[in-house]
Amino acid sequence: MTIKNPWPIYYKKDVITHYCPGCGHGIVHRIVAEVLEELDVGRRAICVNPAGCAVLAYQYFDIDMLESAHGRGTAMATGIKRSRPDLFVFTYQGDGDLSAIGTAETIHSANRGEQICVIFINNAVYGMTGGQMAPTTLIDMKTTTTPKGRTARVDGFPLHITDVVATFPGVAYAERVAVNGPAGINRTKKAITTAFQTQIDGLGYSIIEVLSPCPTNWKLNSIDSFAWITDVMAKEFPIGVLVDRRRKQADAD
Amino acid sequence: MSKVFMSGNHTFAEAAIRAGCRCYFGYPITPQNELGEYMAANMANVGGVFIQSESETAAINMVIGAASTGARAMTSSSSPGVSLKQEGISFLAGFELPAVIVNVMRGGPGLGNIAPAQGDYFQATRGGGHGDYRTPVFAPSSVQEAADLTAIAFDVADRYRTPVMILADGMLGQIREPVVFPDPIGELPEKEWALKGRGDGPSRYMASLILDALEMEKHNWKLVRKYEEIAKNEVRCEQFMLDDAEIVAIAYGTTARIAKGAINRLRKDNIPVGLLRPISLWPFPKNEIIDLTKRVRKFIVFEMSTGQMLEDVLLAVQGRAEVQFHGRPGGVVPTPIEFSRILYREYQILQKGRNGASHS
Numbered sequence: 001m002t003i004k005n006p007w008p009i010y011y012k013k014d015v016i017t018h019y020c021p022g023c024g025h026g027i028v029h030r031i032v033a034e035v036l037e038e039l040d041v042g043r044r045a046i047c048v049n050p051a052g053c054a055v056l057a058y059q060y061f062d063i064d065m066l067e068s069a070h071g072r073g074t075a076m077a078t079g080i081k082r083s084r085p086d087l088f089v090f091t092y093q094g095d096g097d098l099s100a101i102g103t104a105e106t107i108h109s110a111n112r113g114e115q116i117c118v119i120f121i122n123n124a125v126y127g128m129t130g131g132q133m134a135p136t137t138l139i140d141m142k143t144t145t146t147p148k149g150r151t152a153r154v155d156g157f158p159l160h161i162t163d164v165v166a167t168f169p170g171v172a173y174a175e176r177v178a179v180n181g182p183a184g185i186n187r188t189k190k191a192i193t194t195a196f197q198t199q200i201d202g203l204g205y206s207i208i209e210v211l212s213p214c215p216t217n218w219k220l221n222s223i224d225s226f227a228w229i230t231d232v233m234a235k236e237f238p239i240g241v242l243v244d245r246r247r248k249q250a251d252a253d
Numbered sequence: 254m255s256k257v258f259m260s261g262n263h264t265f266a267e268a269a270i271r272a273g274c275r276c277y278f279g280y281p282i283t284p285q286n287e288l289g290e291y292m293a294a295n296m297a298n299v300g301g302v303f304i305q306s307e308s309e310t311a312a313i314n315m316v317i318g319a320a321s322t323g324a325r326a327m328t329s330s331s332s333p334g335v336s337l338k339q340e341g342i343s344f345l346a347g348f349e350l351p352a353v354i355v356n357v358m359r360g361g362p363g364l365g366n367i368a369p370a371q372g373d374y375f376q377a378t379r380g381g382g383h384g385d386y387r388t389p390v391f392a393p394s395s396v397q398e399a400a401d402l403t404a405i406a407f408d409v410a411d412r413y414r415t416p417v418m419i420l421a422d423g424m425l426g427q428i429r430e431p432v433v434f435p436d437p438i439g440e441l442p443e444k445e446w447a448l449k450g451r452g453d454g455p456s457r458y459m460a461s462l463i464l465d466a467l468e469m470e471k472h473n474w475k476l477v478r479k480y481e482e483i484a485k486n487e488v489r490c491e492q493f494m495l496d497d498a499e500i501v502a503i504a505y506g507t508t509a510r511i512a513k514g515a516i517n518r519l520r521k522d523n524i525p526v527g528l529l530r531p532i533s534l535w536p537f538p539k540n541e542i543i544d545l546t547k548r549v550r551k552f553i554v555f556e557m558s559t560g561q562m563l564e565d566v567l568l569a570v571q572g573r574a575e576v577q578f579h580g581r582p583g584g585v586v587p588t589p590i591e592f593s594r595i596l597y598r599e600y601q602i603l604q605k606g607r608n609g610a611s612h613s
């Protein structure tokens with residue numbers, strides 16, 4: 001077997017990662033870099049990276065990047081894309097960024113059908129600040145702010161934001177995937193490729209939710225983290241295509 | 254271009270379009286709605302972008318996105334909405350991105366009311382958001398000046414790569430006056446720092462996160478050096494009947510117009526009063542005030558607030574002269590008669606003091 005393209009051109013070389021061992025960000029970063037290259041959009045791409053663990057994503061992506069205030073990524077991406085429709089624009093956001101503090105921006109950018117892609121990393125926890133409850137934290141899951149486990153009565157239920165935006169007519173493509181093993185990683189790459197192609201084709205907004213391991217804050221090793229995604233997290237957040245309106249959007253044009 | 258009759262809010266919008274602004278993002282709030290409505294009606298005609306955003310927060314972040322690509326971008330709001338924009342203004346300062354923000358002030362705090370006020374002076378001139386930064390602030394007092402300062406604001410924003418605020422109030426937003434617009438500017442020079450995809454060059458990023466404290470300190474001092482340049486070059490003020498003035502009023506925006514009315518009344522009776530009108534609120538015309546303290550014994554600060562610019566005047570005067578204050582906060586618009594009475598009373602006290610001194 002020969003390995004084609006062993007190192008993606010839009011992924012910086014010789015950088016020591018700041019992500020924890022077993023973290024899913026590195027996997028998704030690599031996938032994004034590969035897809036940018038395969039679809040040949042890296043030269044005209046701008047990534048809006050979040051406040052959260054991926055705030056340092058510009059250390060790894062070798063494309064133009066704009067840091068966002070916490071939660072505001074899709075508003076900034078809107079400004080970039082509307083100002084320069086010829087650019088390829090995507091956000092990379094975590095669950096706290098996208099579905100807590102940035103809920104309004106997420107909902108309305110999707111509802112306007114902005115021609116952007118959203119890569120949504122769901123690890124059910126606030127990673128960078130040390131493991132607090134996220135909107136996506138599962139019921140009974142222990143975090144530093146739900147020390148006895150999340151209870152619906154006090155904290156509400158896990159928020160399925162991707163399912164919400166998938167109901168909007170302006171959303172061309174929404175899929176939930178997981179980086180929980182080789183099959184999941186392959187499927188994630190396929191999903192991100194579909195999302196990026198959707199923007200290239202001018203068909204509207206796309207969002208890929210990636211269930212992603214956070215061994216440090218889950219207090220699990222990396223193998224058990226993969227298993228936990230499969231056995232527990234994916235039961236709450238089922239894997240699959242949530243909506244595909246690409247054909248419909250193309251017909252509308 | 255010939256003279257047209259326009260409201261302040263429409264004028265801000267038209268002047269911005271003529272200054273090359275092609276991206277406007279805003280959220281409705283009184284008393285500045287006409288600005289966004291004008292943009293909605295006219296941006297498309299020039300190939301520009303208008304978005305009614307879901308919030309003022311989203312609007313300022315759309316501005317950041319557009320500005321990062323090198324576009325001339327603008328948002329506008331009124332007091333409560335401008336509070337929501339402060340996070341984004343801090344990021345603009347941190348990123349060193351140019352943008353223009355118009356605040357058509359109303360009474361506050363809280364929702365307050367929709368009447369003209371000047372209660373956001375501190376917020377505008379002290380940065381407003383978190384962190385160590387300053388924002389140039391221009392305060393027009395007529396519709397013509399609204400047009401002129403909007404063009405200047407975009408130039409200053411680009412020149413220094415900084416957010417610039419235009420601080421108006423509900424009176425100026427709503428008032429209609431004759432105005433002559435400058436011709437639309439032509440092609441703007443390319444901004445070589447803008448994000449436009451790496452192309453064949455090296456990738457770039459804009460980040461305000463600087464985890465190394467020493468590096469962050471360096472960035473802060475770099476911003477300070479820029480602010481010092483702005484303070485040196487961008488001070489603007491009007492001196493009105495100051496040559497022989499024994500009492501000097503200091504007021505900006507709508508309040509300055511009212512003060513001029515008061516001064517005109519008193520001058521008919523040969524009362525030697527004048528006005529210093531700061532046009533740039535930051536940088537503040539401190540040196541002009543210091544010069545005046547060499548011969549003027551008394552200043553009276555008029556504001557439609559409880560006394561905010563007053564603090565800048567006190568900092569400039571440094572006890573070298575007497576400073577009085579008269580403010581009408583909460584959306585009350587004072588009258589020229591009201592100001593003229595205060596100026597006259599203070600003039601009498603000054604005269605009495607002089608006479609008293611000569612008798613002792």
